[in-house]
Each structure stands twice: as C-alpha cells, then as structure tokens.
Amino acid sequence: MRSSTKHDDTEKKPRGRPRAYDPETALRQAAEAFWKTGYSGTSLDDISAATGMNRPSLRAAFGDKHEIYVKALNDYWELKFAALDRAFGSGGTLAETLTRVYDAALSIYFSGSDQVLGCFVVGTAITEAAGDTEIQSIVAEGFRRIDADFEARFKLARAVGDLKQGADPKALALLASATMHTLAIRARAGTSRSELKKLAHKVVSVICG
Amino acid sequence: MRSSTKHDDTEKKPRGRPRAYDPETALRQAAEAFWKTGYSGTSLDDISAATGMNRPSLRAAFGDKHEIYVKALNDYWELKFAALDRAFGSGGTLAETLTRVYDAALSIYFSGSDQVLGCFVVGTAITEAAGDTEIQSIVAEGFRRIDADFEARFKLARAVGDLKQGADPKALALLASATMHTLAIRARAGTSRSELKKLAHKVVSVICG
C-alpha cells in the first residue's frame, strides 16, 4: 500500500533502528502458520516462531492476532487472484483455460513446504466466517469475484462458439467455482494431487464436452 | 454402540447415582458448540456450558477434548448419511432426487438455532484434517461414501434412460459432490438459503438437462 513493493530510492532512510525482518516475508510466514493450524489453533508464539519476530514486534508491525490474520487473508486472496488472472488471461480454448485455472489453484493448494494445506480460505477462514462478520465478508467478496471471472469466461466462450448457444454462463460459473471448492476441500482431506488433477480433467470434459 | 438408542427394558437399573444428563443430547450439544467455533476455538468450558455438564463429567462420559470432537464428528456423519439415504431412497426422477438431496443438505446447513453454521465437516473438520490423520481419514471416508452414493444414482439414471448413454457417472458424481461442498462453504460464508436453493436448482438443470 504505502511503501516499497519495488524499492523506491527516493525514500529517505528511516530514523531509528532498522527492522530486522522484511514485513512482507514475515506476513507470508505468519500466513503459513495460520494456514497449517487455523486461526484459533495458532498462537502468537507460533507466529513468533514462524517469523522469527518476537511478540511486541509482531504487534507493532501488524497489530493483534485478528489483524494479523485479516492481513494474511487479504494477502492470500491477492496471491490467488494474481494466479487466476494469469490463468484466465493466457488465451487458448475454454477447456485449456479451465485446465490452467485448476492447475494454478492446485499449485497453491499443494504449495505447503512439508504438508498439504489446501486453500487458506476454505481451510481456515470458513471456520471463522460463521462468527466473524469481517472475515465472512472478505471471504464472500473473494468468492463473488471468482464467480464473476468464470462467468465472464463462459460468456466469452459462448460468444466465440466454444460453448453451445443454449449454455447458461452463470450456472456453469457456479459449477466451475464448486469444482475449485471441492479441490480445496479434498486436498486438505488427503486426496493426492494427481487424483485431483484427474478430477479437474473430468469436470472440464463434462462442462466443455 | 453399547446401550439404549431405543430404551431397553431388559436393562437393570444402574447401581450408583443416576446421570443428570442424557449422553446423546449432551453429545449433540457439544457438537453444536464445536460447530459454531471449530475445534481449537472451542474450550472444554464452552462445551461444559453448552451441555450443562461439568468438566469431570464430560471427561468420564466422552473422554478428552479430542475424543469428544471425534465422537461429535462421527455423530454428524451419521446424521447426514441418514438424511441423504432418505433423500436418495424416496424414488422419483434423477432431477427430483438430486433436488431432494440438496434440500436435505441445506436443512442441515441451516439448522443452527441462532446462526448459520454450514456443514460441520467442511466448516470445522477440514481445518483440523491437515494436521490430524484420524480426523482426516474420517472426513475422507465420508466423502468417499457420498461420492459412491451419487455415482450409483447416476448409473441407475443412465440405465433407466433418465440420463443419456454417453454420460460419465463418476464424473457427474464428482460434480454433484462438488456442488454439495460449495453449498456447505457458501452457507458458512453468508449466502442465503434461497440463494443456495437457486444455485442447486441451476446445477441440477445443467446435470440433467
């Protein structure tokens, strides 16, 4: 938001003691901790261990536990949207695009360094969403966006003749999103990546065939 | 398991002080507590408050926190399977059956007394599944069974001519399960019941039409 995603040499050096840790990577490490054990299952000490920062530094940098989680959640959505945008935007047939989208999702779901963690949102935020309106609305907004992306792609496919005229883009978009949800769930439930790739392939065949 | 689901008058009266709470309803109350706030987010004191039992009684009746949760999880699967079996077994066309199945699922997902809680498994067990092999296998086994139920129903539909010969029952079963998953997720993310009913209707139309 405010500072150096790309280093900006016009910035003056800050006044006091320099930070020992990069905020971006620290947030990502905190997110990984939440990703493994969920919001309630992760203590600030866990996050402290994951980032190498001590608790007062964590608080100064990101706020309390809830704020850290919300930042991690927003960060995850950005990561995911970026990956999906790339998958949606690389051209090709509808089937090719859908396959790329699901591959991109699986790459994230299987990105855990030592375990399979699935989707951060489905795997951790959904649990909190029931009792936390802020998290709930962040989650819902992300889903809306993905639904819209799918729907736009199906409309395009129908216009181009890649999909038959009678097809309902909104209905297909919901099915496409549902497929992403089931991938997220099943990844965390232990289904292997190759199995999920087959699942995605079958779905693409049904939708496009 | 061992005793009175239906009261069994051949049982002798137990020897000591009678239980103040019915184990079955207590377990259901404990499950509702977990359902709201997840495994880690629910303390034994919360469960104690929900059931009216104090902690030593809880432990004597159900074991430690993890055992209580596992019992609640198995109990939920039983409840859900019973509802699905009814929905699958009531005859009618494929479209009618699927609609009944999703209605049954939504009835459970919206059964919370004061909030919408979605699916117990998707909303709470999936979070734990990543780091808990016992929970993971219980979850995975339930999914397998539902997948199989759907597949059997699609095979039947194809045999009866309710579905075109080229249809792939396994692929459709995965789509049908995915739809249930997305209902579970979206319910907890705040989507209204009527909206989800429409979603299910669209999916049924795509699958059957």
Place this chain on the structure above:
DNA sequence: CATGTTTTGTACTAGATCGCATAAAAAGCT
C-alpha cells in the same frame, strides 16, 4: 438404615496465551 457404587460438584495445579511495560540495541542527526 447402613453399605457400596456411580455420578456430580468444587477446587487446585500446571501450563498456555495474550497484552503491556520497560530496558537495551541500532540507527540518523546535529
């Protein structure tokens, strides 16, 4: 009515968890 049996209710211990207060460290500025 005394005894044994089982459950309930209270209370204590140990450890986890979080927030915060305070000191020490590391830099820039004059």
Place this chain on the structure above:
DNA sequence: AGCTTTTTATGCGATCTAGTACAAAACATG
C-alpha cells in the same frame, strides 16, 4: 560524542485452559 528516534528483546501479570484429586450427592442393594 551526545541526543533523538525506532525497533528489538526480556519479562511480568492477568486470564484462559486442561487435567485431576477429593468430597458430597444420589441411588440400589442387603
């Protein structure tokens, strides 16, 4: 070098959490 600023690091206190020990209560049996 001394002062200011910002971060890091340590540690304390209050609360939460889980497990368990122990006494009281409630019942059946003889």
